[in-house]
Amino acid sequence: xxxxxxxxxxxxxxxxxxxxxxxxxNVSVQYRVPKERIGTFKEYAIRALQRRLQFMKFLAxxxxxxxxxxxxxxxxIGNNGAGKSTMLKVISRVLRPTIGRVVLYGKIAPLLELGxxxxxxxSGRENVYLNGALLGYNQAEMDxxxxxxxxxxxxxxxIDAPVRTYSxxxxxxxxxxxxxxxxxxxxxxxxxxxxxxxSFQKKSNELMQSFQKQGTTVLIVSHNLTKIQEMCQRVAWLxxxxxxxxxxxxxxxxxxxxxxx
Amino acid sequence: xxxxxxxxxxxxxHALPALSELRELRQYRFLLFQLIRRDLxxxxxxxxxxxxxxMLNPLGTMLIMTLVFSNLFKxxxxxxxxxxxxxxxxxxxxxxxxxxxxxxxxxxxxxxRIYLPRTIFGVSAIGTALVNLLISLIPLTLVMLIxxxxxxxxxxxxxxxxxxxxxxxxxxxxxxxxxxxYFPDVAEMYQILLTAxxxxxxxIYPEEIIPERFLGLYRLNPMYWMVKLFRLPIYYGxxxxxxxxxxxxAWAIGFLIVGWLFFTSxxxxxxxxx
Numbered sequence: 001x002x003x004x005x006x007x008x009x010x011x012x013x014x015x016x017x018x019x020x021x022x023x024x025x026n027v028s029v030q031y032r033v034p035k036e037r038i039g040t041f042k043e044y045a046i047r048a049l050q051r052r053l054q055f056m057k058f059l060a061x062x063x064x065x066x067x068x069x070x071x072x073x074x075x076x077i078g079n080n081g082a083g084k085s086t087m088l089k090v091i092s093r094v095l096r097p098t099i100g101r102v103v104l105y106g107k108i109a110p111l112l113e114l115g116x117x118x119x120x121x122x123s124g125r126e127n128v129y130l131n132g133a134l135l136g137y138n139q140a141e142m143d144x145x146x147x148x149x150x151x152x153x154x155x156x157x158x159i160d161a162p163v164r165t166y167s168x169x170x171x172x173x174x175x176x177x178x179x180x181x182x183x184x185x186x187x188x189x190x191x192x193x194x195x196x197x198x199s200f201q202k203k204s205n206e207l208m209q210s211f212q213k214q215g216t217t218v219l220i221v222s223h224n225l226t227k228i229q230e231m232c233q234r235v236a237w238l239x240x241x242x243x244x245x246x247x248x249x250x251x252x253x254x255x256x257x258x259x260x261x
Numbered sequence: 262x263x264x265x266x267x268x269x270x271x272x273x274x275h276a277l278p279a280l281s282e283l284r285e286l287r288q289y290r291f292l293l294f295q296l297i298r299r300d301l302x303x304x305x306x307x308x309x310x311x312x313x314x315x316m317l318n319p320l321g322t323m324l325i326m327t328l329v330f331s332n333l334f335k336x337x338x339x340x341x342x343x344x345x346x347x348x349x350x351x352x353x354x355x356x357x358x359x360x361x362x363x364x365x366x367x368x369x370x371x372x373x374r375i376y377l378p379r380t381i382f383g384v385s386a387i388g389t390a391l392v393n394l395l396i397s398l399i400p401l402t403l404v405m406l407i408x409x410x411x412x413x414x415x416x417x418x419x420x421x422x423x424x425x426x427x428x429x430x431x432x433x434x435x436x437x438x439x440x441x442x443y444f445p446d447v448a449e450m451y452q453i454l455l456t457a458x459x460x461x462x463x464x465i466y467p468e469e470i471i472p473e474r475f476l477g478l479y480r481l482n483p484m485y486w487m488v489k490l491f492r493l494p495i496y497y498g499x500x501x502x503x504x505x506x507x508x509x510x511a512w513a514i515g516f517l518i519v520g521w522l523f524f525t526s527x528x529x530x531x532x533x534x535x
Binding site for chain 2: 031032044089090092093094095096097100101102103104105106107108110116117119121122126129130133134135136137138139162
């Protein structure tokens with residue numbers, strides 16, 4: 001079986017010449033979970049004085065080393081609680097690793113849970129700009145892509161209605177359209193492909209492929225192993241916070257299946 | 262592993278958080294504008310009078326206070342102007358600090374998904390309050406005209422107290438919101454503190470009724486100076502003296518620096534905590 005260290009020693013031949021875009025070096029993330037919930041000053045002060053502040057230390061990621069290369073589609077698989085989400089958070093700058101180092105050589109477009117940050121009272125148009133700003137774009141960049149967002153989300157007739165009147169599908173479509181409006185350098189996709197009806201799914205798959213042709217690096221986290229095998233060039237398997245295996249999708253998925261019958 | 266390109270982000274490169282936060286905030290200035298816009302627009306979206314409420318709100322409070330207290334404080338000339346000028350300052354402070362606190366807690370769910378400069382919620386909250394303050398200068402002018410209060414050229418001094426008040430409120434708001442992340446009780450406690458604080462600041466009553474022996478204590482209250490500095494050019498028609506400006510300036514700069522340093526020194530932890 002291939003382990004993380006083997007991958008470093010023997011990078012896939014095609015990848016060797018390629019340029020790294022995300023670098024994880026000995027990354028560990030530790031969550032401190034208090035054993036009891038302490039919510040008030042008084043309790044906190046008393047316990048701190050008595051030195052009874054106890055925390056459960058819990059490593060969500062353990063010494064992960066991974067290099068993601070520019071332009072590749074890489075899948076991340078693993079059971080619930082294996083550290084997949086934590087890994088995405090470390091890569092998308094949400095969490096700073098407790099130990100180790102994360103380096104990015106490109107801009108990240110996160111695609112975690114669409115429509116987060118939408119304000120229900122504002123119109124679709126206003127939310128497009130608000131959401132774009134949350135993703136770090138400026139006015140000019142959003143003006144440029146506004147029309148294509150509306151077209152892609154198929155919301156031309158509803159764009160000036162408050163989003164509280166939208167169906168959940170419309171909501172998700174608009175969120176997806178904003179997040180993918182500009183060709184991102186690194187696209188993070190977290191279980192997102194299940195959004196919308198079949199024709200929208202087809203459209204978003206096509207979009208993802210066109211991004212990839214234009215050089216976007218795609219990171220996919222999914223429990224849908226068939227889809228992962230279909231779309232990815234490499235797959236990383238996380239198990240209890242450790243990187244178990246990285247490499248050819250068929251091999252990794254097969255090993256994962258054998259381990260989780 | 263070597264890479265010739267300059268990384269966009271390196272978790273190991275620890276610049277001074279207080280300074281790097283400033284740079285990040287500059288990069289996200291469009292978001293800052295959008296957040297302020299959202300707060301201003303969304304608040305009144307479903308009401309018919311819309312943004313007019315920003316003006317009607319302090320006017321209503323002023324009217325009630327005038328009806329209740331004008332008899333008690335007969336000595337105060339054009340009492341409505343006195344009280345409205347104080348209320349505008351107080352509303353700015355209480356709205357701004359509360360919104361900073363709520364904004365960071367609300368932003369918590371976003372901060373778990375995407376990277377955002379952490380101070381953006383506090384800064385946008387104070388920005389929204391600042392726009393509201395500027396809008397409420399319109400009803401203040403109206404009330405001054407109606408009550409026949411002399412509008413002196415000293416009002417041109419107003420940008421100075423507004424600037425100091427903004428700096429103080431931002432520093433205080435950042436400090437408060439950082440605390441509220443660690444101790445949720447702070448949000449509730451603060452409401453009680455605000456009520457007490459408001460009555461300890463000469464907003465609805467004239468300064469003259471403060472007993473001499475408490476004057477020293479009053480002068481330790483930063484909001485005493487903020488209200489005074491704002492009210493002097495409007496109500497009394499004179500520019501504050503240096504001895505009146507100095508305490509306000511010291512509080513403003515002090516809180517801004519302490520609040521900013523404290524908040525940014527903890528900024529890596531919020532996503533773990535919220």
